[in-house]
Amino acid sequence: MIVRTRWKMPHNPDELWPALCDSTLQLTPRCPVFYLGxxxxxxxxxxxxxxxxxxxxxxxxxxxxxxxxxxxWAPPVRLAFRMEETDLCFDGFVDGLDDVFELKPEGSGTRIIRTTTVSVRSRFAVVLALPLWVGLKSVHRFVFRNWQRMRLT
Known part of the structure; x- marks a missing residue:
């Protein structure tokens, strides 16, 4: 499964890059999916x-x-990483999770594209696909909203 989210940020790529590897996010959820686990x-x-x-x-x-x-690792253009292990609830059914962030200057800001590729090992993959997709999309948006509000300079 692939989940891709595009977002426009008011920061240039050089300002935004450090947030990809060192940021603390505001804990107030804006999406009910977080209340569901x-x-x-x-x-x-x-x-x-x-x-x-x-x-x-x-x-x-x-x-x-x-x-x-x-x-x-290609600052400030592309960051990709692969999950090695987790203690989160999805560990029991996710075989792999890869993420890619691409930053492209656009006007006075940056277009950021996050692509998450997930492989599910369960025979219930069809049943898990929709909740997993919704959860990942919600995480993408939550992170982007936080970065958009951050004072990065």
Whole structure:
């Protein structure tokens, strides 16, 4: 399954880039999906220092952590990473989760595109597809809304 979200940000790519690897998100949900159990992100970080291909990245929520490995590091244009492990509820049925952020200058801001590719190992993949898609889309929008309101400069 692929979930892609496009968003226009008022910041230029150089200002926005650091938020991809080091940001704390406002915890007020704007979407009822979070009340239904979707993990609400609270922070993303590089726990071992500077970013580069092969470096660790973590996304933290109130329910646990997604540990990732950076696969593409091209500031301020493209960041990609792959989930290595998680203690979140979806660990039991998700085989893989890959994310790509693409930043493109547009007018006085940036068009950011986030693409999440998920593979589900369960024989219930058809049943899980819609809730998983809605949950991921909600997370994308939640993160983008937070970044849009952040003072990044």
């Amino acid at each position: 979707t993990p609400r992100p609270s922070e993303c970080r590089l726990p071992d220092g500077p970013g580069e291909v092969g470096a660790a990245r973590q996304c933290v929520s109130e329910q646990g952590v997604v540990r990732q490995r950076i696969t593409t």
